[in-house]
Amino acid sequence: MATDMKRVGQExxxxxxxxxxxxxxxxxxxxxxxxxxxxxxxxxxxxxxSRQLFDLPxxxxxxxxxxxxxxxIGMAVLSARAGxxxxxxxxxxxxxxxxxxFVTMELTEFAHLxxxxxxxxxxxxxxAFFTLVGTHGAHISVGLLWMIVMMIRIAKGGLKSMxxxxxxxxxxxxxxxxxxxxxxxxxxxxxxxx
Amino acid sequence: MMDFLLxxxxxxxxxxxxxxxxxxxxMVGALVLAAVGLTYFKRWKWLWKWMTSLDPKKIGVMxxxxxxxxxxxxLADVLLIRTQQATSVGNSQGILSSxxxxxxxxxxxxxxxxxxxxxxxxxxxxxxVPQQIGAxxxxxxxxxxxxxxxxxxxxxxxxxxxxxxxxxxTGWLAYPPLSELQYSPGVGVDYWIWSLQIAGIGxxxxxxxxxxxxxxxxxxxxxxxxxxxxxxxxxxxxxLVMFAFPILTGTLGMLSLDRLMGMHFFTxxxxxxxxxxxxxxxxxxxxxxxxLVLPAFGIFSEIVPVFSGKKLFGYTSMVxxxxxxxILSFTVWLHHFFTMGAGADVNTFFGIMTMVIAIxxxxxxxxxxxxxxxxRIRFTTPMLWFMGFVTTFTIGGMTGVLMSVPAADFQxxxxxxxxxxxxxxxxxxxxxGAFAAFTYWFPKFTGFTLNERLGRYAFxxxxxxxxxxxxxxxxxxxxxxxxxxxxxxxxxxxxxxxIVAGIGALLICAGVAxxxxxxxxxxxxxxENMVGTDPWNxxxxxxATATPPPEYNFATILxxxxxxxxxxxxxxxxxxxxxYESISIPKNSGLGVIxxxxxxxxxxxxxWHIFWLxxxxxxxxxxxxxxxxxxxxxxxxxxAHEVRMIETAGGGA
Numbered sequence: 001m002a003t004d005m006k007r008v009g010q011e012x013x014x015x016x017x018x019x020x021x022x023x024x025x026x027x028x029x030x031x032x033x034x035x036x037x038x039x040x041x042x043x044x045x046x047x048x049x050s051r052q053l054f055d056l057p058x059x060x061x062x063x064x065x066x067x068x069x070x071x072x073i074g075m076a077v078l079s080a081r082a083g084x085x086x087x088x089x090x091x092x093x094x095x096x097x098x099x100x101x102f103v104t105m106e107l108t109e110f111a112h113l114x115x116x117x118x119x120x121x122x123x124x125x126x127x128a129f130f131t132l133v134g135t136h137g138a139h140i141s142v143g144l145l146w147m148i149v150m151m152i153r154i155a156k157g158g159l160k161s162m163x164x165x166x167x168x169x170x171x172x173x174x175x176x177x178x179x180x181x182x183x184x185x186x187x188x189x190x191x192x193x194x
Numbered sequence: 195m196m197d198f199l200l201x202x203x204x205x206x207x208x209x210x211x212x213x214x215x216x217x218x219x220x221m222v223g224a225l226v227l228a229a230v231g232l233t234y235f236k237r238w239k240w241l242w243k244w245m246t247s248l249d250p251k252k253i254g255v256m257x258x259x260x261x262x263x264x265x266x267x268x269l270a271d272v273l274l275i276r277t278q279q280a281t282s283v284g285n286s287q288g289i290l291s292s293x294x295x296x297x298x299x300x301x302x303x304x305x306x307x308x309x310x311x312x313x314x315x316x317x318x319x320x321x322x323v324p325q326q327i328g329a330x331x332x333x334x335x336x337x338x339x340x341x342x343x344x345x346x347x348x349x350x351x352x353x354x355x356x357x358x359x360x361x362x363x364t365g366w367l368a369y370p371p372l373s374e375l376q377y378s379p380g381v382g383v384d385y386w387i388w389s390l391q392i393a394g395i396g397x398x399x400x401x402x403x404x405x406x407x408x409x410x411x412x413x414x415x416x417x418x419x420x421x422x423x424x425x426x427x428x429x430x431x432x433x434l435v436m437f438a439f440p441i442l443t444g445t446l447g448m449l450s451l452d453r454l455m456g457m458h459f460f461t462x463x464x465x466x467x468x469x470x471x472x473x474x475x476x477x478x479x480x481x482x483x484x485x486l487v488l489p490a491f492g493i494f495s496e497i498v499p500v501f502s503g504k505k506l507f508g509y510t511s512m513v514x515x516x517x518x519x520x521i522l523s524f525t526v527w528l529h530h531f532f533t534m535g536a537g538a539d540v541n542t543f544f545g546i547m548t549m550v551i552a553i554x555x556x557x558x559x560x561x562x563x564x565x566x567x568x569x570r571i572r573f574t575t576p577m578l579w580f581m582g583f584v585t586t587f588t589i590g591g592m593t594g595v596l597m598s599v600p601a602a603d604f605q606x607x608x609x610x611x612x613x614x615x616x617x618x619x620x621x622x623x624x625x626x627g628a629f630a631a632f633t634y635w636f637p638k639f640t641g642f643t644l645n646e647r648l649g650r651y652a653f654x655x656x657x658x659x660x661x662x663x664x665x666x667x668x669x670x671x672x673x674x675x676x677x678x679x680x681x682x683x684x685x686x687x688x689x690x691x692x693i694v695a696g697i698g699a700l701l702i703c704a705g706v707a708x709x710x711x712x713x714x715x716x717x718x719x720x721x722e723n724m725v726g727t728d729p730w731n732x733x734x735x736x737x738a739t740a741t742p743p744p745e746y747n748f749a750t751i752l753x754x755x756x757x758x759x760x761x762x763x764x765x766x767x768x769x770x771x772x773x774y775e776s777i778s779i780p781k782n783s784g785l786g787v788i789x790x791x792x793x794x795x796x797x798x799x800x801x802w803h804i805f806w807l808x809x810x811x812x813x814x815x816x817x818x819x820x821x822x823x824x825x826x827x828x829x830x831x832x833x834a835h836e837v838r839m840i841e842t843a844g845g846g847a
Contacts, residue, residue: 040465
């Protein structure tokens with residue numbers, strides 16, 4: 001039994017290392033998109049520039065939602081570690097709602113841009129913008145899907161050690177996306193408007 | 195409605211010129227024949243067990259089988275290219291149309307790098323890494339299977355144009371704006387993108403997998419500085435995969451968004467920047483060269499000590515050199531396009547960094563030579579491949595340093611000199627390394643060695659063929675011949691050298707034929723070459739397992755106290771008292787194959803604009819992943835009693 005526990009411990013630390021490395025590779029992917037955005041930022045091809053397009057207060061609300069969700073998912077992981085099943089699910093539901101609101105706001109922003117004739121086809125700058133921000137949004141959506149699966153599993157099977165481990169990885173993923181968003185907020189929106 | 199159902203796919207997509215159609219028929223025929231054979235011999239179940247296996251040794255064999263088949267495809271392309279360039283001079287137009295010729299050299303480059311070289315490297319890694327670090331498995335066995343099947347799907351997609359559609363005519367890296375929709379409206383570039391995208395994601399997952407395996411799964415006592423140098427080389431190579439392949443994923447993704455959604459990343463109009471693509475693709479592409487060649491360095495660092503009867507000279511400097519190459523390989527990408535006009539300062543920086551990278555490489559060459567010095571050298575085939583490698587690779591290295599001078603590179607750029615240089619590195623380095631590895635580790639998995647005489651014949655055919663095929667290209671490059679020429683003027687006087695290069699290619703083909711013969715003869719006459727578990731007087735832990743190794747590799751996990759752990763055990767006559775314990779191994783899983791199939795649908799759907807099919811594939815992948823990741827019962831246990839039965843029958847350690 002003791003060796004079994006040891007084996008499980010080793011396995012979860014292997015998984016954690018693997019997941020950290022995955023996150024690092026994803027970081028490189030985002031770095032590629034950030035670099036491309038930086039290069040294409042001025043290539044507006046006669047279309048609107050970032051200064052004309054972005055609405056800071058709106059993006060600030062998005063940022064606020066996402067940062068809060070990082071806090072709530074942290075609470076979910078802590079509750080899971082402490083063994084509170086319904087509290088864990090509760091915090092996950094809050095996180096899910098915050099994340100979903102974020103994605104909805106982002107899609108609304110996109111829809112407005114497209115409706116005004118400023119789609120990704122308009123210029124190199126807008127291609128880079130939609131791809132960078134959209135890739136982040138796609139990651140958030142994957143995180144939301146993962147959250148649904150976790151909620152169902154915890155609701156049905158309780159807080160098994162495997163699932164607590166998986167929830168911790170989800171937390172890691174979510175915090176990582178938060179950091180990426182802070183970079184997007186700074187480089188794309190803040191520096192784009194200033 | 196038909197547009198929705200079939201996208202861009204029309205009956206005319208299946209019509210090809212006779213040459214391509216012939217290749218397509220041959221491919222489909224071979225598949226049908228294989229299916230008939232499997233049915234006749236009732237081997238479907240056997241095949242399925244292989245396909246669903248999570249045992250890295252079986253996955254490694256499958257990688258190598260795919261790589262060998264793709265090597266033959268790549269060689270067929272070579273013969274066409276060489277024939278065209280030897281005959282298409284003056285009034286004669288050769289055997290290929292210009293467009294078809296372009297598709298062929300694009301396919302040749304892509305296939306040889308992604309599906310031959312990468313396939314061989316990942317095959318060797320799967321077979322050797324777990325055993326050499328004294329582990330029973332890789333860190334993530336299921337992900338390993340998914341990696342392989344994504345690789346296999348990429349292979350299918352790159353061969354599919356022989357049957358349906360056309361392949362890219364844009365060279366192996368598909369530079370925009372040529373590869374943009376405006377100039378390449380067909381599906382060729384899309385085949386290229388999705389074949390590489392899917393296989394590339396598989397490679398990225400393998401990179402993470404082997405990195406974590408080496409960090410977490412080493413035998414107790416094997417500290418980092420006690421790891422065999424091959425393991426060090428893999429660790430470095432996999433770090434490069436982790437840093438470089440996401441760039442490839444991003445870049446291919448952006449090119450694809452340009453083509454699918456009308457974006458303007460790399461277009462010549464609309465505010466795009468084609469030079470950005472060239473920077474990004476080489477920020478992946480240069481490390482990729484080292485991803486391939488570092489494991490080859492590692493292989494030679496295992497072979498030279500064994501066949502010299504000495505420990506490796508300068509272990510620490512070998513490790514430092516590997517790490518130095520790993521870091522430097524990210525600082526040289528711009529030397530692929532000095533002519534872009536980045537300015538003198540930038541070009542000088544990258545020129546100097548390129549020269550600097552020759553230093554750690556030189557350290558390695560001298561270490562191998564000093565290992566041989568005063569050794570008791572056995573000139574077996576693996577050692578011959580090493581000698582061939584050292585000479586050809588050094589020549590290639592020197593021509594590389596020539597090109598690293600930006601002023602000189604303005605002359606060499608895009609010429610056949612360059613083509614000769616990188617073939618020098620890839621064939622002399624990676625391919626010779628792979629052949630050395632194949633001969634060296636073959637008896638580990640089969641129990642008999644390969645026929646030495648035929649191996650020597652194959653080596654000499656390859657070496658002479660290689661020199662004949664590529665020395666003329668160096669000369670032609672000096673004479674001004676550019677790469678990718680499908681026709682040239684008779685007055686240039688190039689034809690003689692092109693014919694010599696063609697003869698060289700034929701000799702290489704004879705070398706490959708000799709190797710196929712070698713394997714066949716060795717299998718038929720295997721009784722004559724039977725050897726025990728340690729045929730070469732090996733030094734590292736993979737020789738401590740039974741031959742062929744059981745699925746769990748080691749019945750008892752060994753404790754390591756020195757480098758060359760197996761050598762120490764033999765010297766100190768350590769006989770580990772067999773204590774059998776139950777071993778848990780991952781069950782076979784068909785989900786890797788199914789993920790591969792869904793990925794195929796995604797790729798095919800996006801290539802032909804059949805978007806519902808792509809969506810089905812994507813949803814399928816997600817569902818299968820959720821099924822797998824939420825299942826808790828993925829292992830099976832071999833009881834201690836069964837382990838004892840297997841071990842006493844096999845006589846393993």
